[in-house]
């Protein structure tokens with residue numbers, strides 16, 4: 198391997214080496230000496246490593262990748278949405294006893310290995326006669342593995358936005374590979390998907406990642422855009438990587454899915470495994486995403502501050518903007534947890550400002566009743582209203598996600614204008630935007646445990662030869678979910694579900710359910726104005742027509758001719 202010590206990184210193509218290095222050397226890591234001994238940078242492919250992928254690729258060249266869904270049905274409406282396995286497209290793969298069987302820590306566990314038939318139901322609430330429904334394969338160690346320890350060359354990449362817990366997942370993948378399976382070669386890919394082909398890599402060791410879970414962000418860096426499937430798979434193949442761990446949100450899992458398809462098309466013995474990361478909790482099927490708990494907890498601090506400010510002045514409104522592009526889970530849970538919030542606005546529940554049942558009316562009532570109030574708004578809420586008042590071109594980020602207007606600033610101004618100009622009622626508004634502060638913190642205790650289980654489950658699955666899956670918690674159990682189920686749709690707050698009703702009853706805010714009526718009324722009003730204006734124009738027309746052919750104009754036309 199073309200490997201360079203940390204103290205003297207390769208000059209080319211290492212534009213990003215210093216940022217990767219600095220992320221690793223950040224506080225609170227006290228052991229820089231230890232790092233320099235365990236971390237090395239690679240500036241080119243590892244051509245001297247054994248490359249099992251290439252050998253298998255040749256062997257499987259005639260075996261056209263067929264990544265059809267694996268659906269197993271059973272009695273009473275049982276359905277297993279199974280995940281792919283290397284043996285689906287590579288025949289006669291050798292298996293080995295799981296090294297965990299000799300691990301003293303696990304020897305005490307009764308039935309440590311997961312039974313081949315263990316599956317987890319997607320729905321736990323069922324009726325006596327209802328079908329058993331969809332199930333996913335239970336995650337965990339298997340009796341047989343499809344890789345020998347020294348054959349494995351794993352890599353880890355993080356993509357998309359930041360989320361508390363990313364470093365914990367990275368650390369636990371490295372630790373699980375090293376200490377459970379004796380895997381010594383783990384590579385960190387710098388700066389998201391494009392890092393596979395355009396950036397440096399870093400060798401990850403238990404020592405090097407020992408205390409990264411205490412820091413926010415990701416030591417590997419992240420990015421949006423830059424997903425070039427063939428370049429990524431070429432890089433995987435050239436380096437001889439055979440386990441790819443991909444941590445990221447819905448976009449990242451879509452990227453992982455196409456990498457898996459390409460790997461399979463090429464017939465490579467390479468596992469592609471995803472770990473779902475989304476602070477917005479917008480990934481379907483899973484109970485919740487890691488970092489979400491931390492985000493909700495951190496949001497409390499902002500809401501508390503807004504409440505303290507609001508309570509301290511007359512007619513004061515504390516307005517807090519939280520993340521949530523298309524899904525308002527953080528806002529909803531932070532509101533439910535806080536009890537200080539009078540109104541929570543999320544993308545899934547349209548609202549309106551003026552008129553009966555609107556936000557302004559509610560604010561006025563609340564201020565008259567209580568003298569202060571707290572509003573929480575998810576960043577994706579009310580974007581339709583913004584689009585009406587700020588006519589701007591739709592912009593996208595590098596991954597193609599729509600860039601949102603700042604609804605917090607917009608709403609602050611709207612409220613101020615309304616009460617100052619229309620109501621002549623002096624109000625005080627304190628706007629707090631803690632969004633990036635919430636995303637950048639290290640994960641809390643509960644998320645750390647969750648990240649550990651996710652990482653361990655993901656590694657067990659890869660060692661057992663499963664591929665094309667995302668590791669996820671379903672009804673409190675770790676499972677392997679096929680990529681297509683993770684990427685087919687986004688998870689949203691359902692405003693006709695009990696949870697939203699609980700929120701409405703805790704805040705006493707309007708449901709904005711007559712939103713449609715108001716919109717209809719507005720449309721009718723607009724239509725009416727249009728008709729009236731057109732009528733007016735028609736009335737004016739006869740007086741204008743002679744204008745065109747005034748003597749003056751005729752003279753001008755003659756001169757021009």
Ligand SMILES: Nc1ncnc2c1ncn2[C@@H]1O[C@H](COP(=O)(O)OP(=O)(O)OP(=O)(O)O)[C@@H](O)[C@H]1O
Nearest residue numbers: 357358421422423424445446447448449451452596
């Ligand atoms: N449909 C797709 N096919 C292939 N790659 C994709 C696709 N969508 C997104 N990606 C890639 O996945 C990476 C991350 O995507 P994105 O920026 O949307 O973040 P994300 O994973 O959805 O996370 P989050 O939304 O939580 O920030 C980017 O590098 C992007 O190029």
Ligand SMILES: O=P(O)(O)OC[C@H]1O[C@](O)(CO)[C@@H](O)[C@@H]1O
Nearest residue numbers: 357358359476477520521522594
């Ligand atoms: O500004 P960035 O980092 O591109 O991402 C912002 C977006 O990322 C998210 O945090 C999801 O990761 C959204 O809530 C937010 O809209």
Ligand SMILES: [Mg+2]
Nearest residue numbers: 357446447448
């Ligand atoms: Mg996304």
